[in-house]
Structures are given as C-alpha cells and as structure tokens.
Amino acid sequence: MDSDDDLIDGVLTFEAETAGVHIAVQSYFLSEQSAPEEGQYVWAYRIKITNKGDVPVKLLNRHWIITDGIGGIHEVQGEGVVGEQPLISPGDSFLYTSGTPLSTPTGFMRGSYEMRRADGQTFDVEIPAFSLDSPHTSLDIN
Template sequence: MNPNPDTPTDIAVAVTTDYVPGQSIPEARRYVYAYTITISNQGPRGAQLLSRHWIIKDEAERTQEVMGEGVVGEQPYIAPGEHYTYTSGVVLETETGLMQGSYQMRDDDGRVFDAAIPAFALVPPHAVH
C-alpha cells in the first residue's frame, strides 16, 4: 500500500523462476528455486530500494516471512527509465509454492513508498500442465 498518494509508484517488478534440480533433494523434502527479478523505474523520479518483505507459502500452506535491508547485499538506486536485475533463491519443503511481497523504496524527494512484488508461482517444469 502506498502511504503517500503524491509519491510515484511507477516501479514495475518482473519475475522469472527456475527449479534447481542439482540442489534439490525431493526425498529429503528440499526443493530449491532460483528467481530473477527485474525492477524497472517507469516514473519521473529516481528511487532507491531500501528493504524487502517476502511472504513465501508452500503447498502445505506453511508460510515464511522474510524481511531485511536491500537485496543480495545491495540497496540499488534506480534512475528514471532504468532497471535493476538480481537473482536469488528459496528453499521449500514441498514441490510447489508461491511468493509475493514488496520493496520499500525512497524517491529523490525523500518520500518512502512500497512497490508491490506480484505473486508468482514456484513450480518445477514436470509439474506444469
């Protein structure tokens, strides 16, 4: 939710996911996924990513909540018309899951706002119909 309606929220978040079979051990209930996120600034002001908030849910409805500064050790500044891409990972106890969340951002005017990370599925290729 954007606490300040005057703050631009023209931050777009795109996600791709990959199941990592070489690190997954299904018989031990370990399913590893890599996800690549591209954050694009489509607004008139630059913005710095301050922190992240993830909600990760597996198919058994177990929920993990992850909060922390930056992403992959960085707090990138994204100028208008620019984008920032990073890759990270998650481990689930079930074969499939769902992730969503938000990034807390600060624009050039010092206003803080949340940029939504739309929900995305974590599904291995053999489970896609």
C-alpha cells in the first residue's frame, strides 16, 4: 500500500547499510511524464533512510551517479535531499520521493549521502545501485 510514511508494497526494494544507517530504495517508471517518441523517460524513486545507530545523524549532502542505457554517466551533487537536511534520531526514519529523467528507456543509479553524527564526525553512506526500467525496453539477462 502506498502511503506517505513507508515504502510501496510489491515494489522491488534495493537495500544497503553503512555505519548503522540503513538505506532502502524503490524506483518506478512515470509513464504520464515520459514521452518515449521524443526520447524522454522519467522515473520516480522513493528512499527510506533509517538510523539504526545510537546517536542522531544529519544528512548533509548527496552524490548521485546516474548511468543511462548506453553507458552515459551523469553526476549530481548537492546539499541535502528535496530541499532538506534531515536530522534522524536513533530508531527513526526519513522518507522522501524524487525523480530523474533519462534519454534511454533503461538505466541505473547509485550514490552516497554525507552524514554527520552529533559529535561532528562525518561519514559517507552507500546508496545501493538500483535499476531504472521502463516498459519500453526488453530486458535480456545474459
């Protein structure tokens, strides 16, 4: 069930954990925002960041590596996510949805978040690689 405070049931979830911070990612194709005949494909991705540690962590920056279906790479770096730099208490989660366009009907994303603990220590948290698949391509597994 889709709700504002959790991931979507039945959608493939990619997960990773670094230094007590758990990342769960889901992506889905947005056909209503895409124009395949013009080479425009758009995906949304939903990310849940859970602090499994025992001290608060603050998300400072993001770094994305976006690879399209023909191997083109685009990097995105910036402060926070969706205009926020959330402070996540132990046991709490922060969920957000964002999106990305591609000129190919498939691709993938991966990246990292720079986080800071309450004591000022910064560290990078892995965002696992996740696929961007549209119904406009056939997936051949070799």
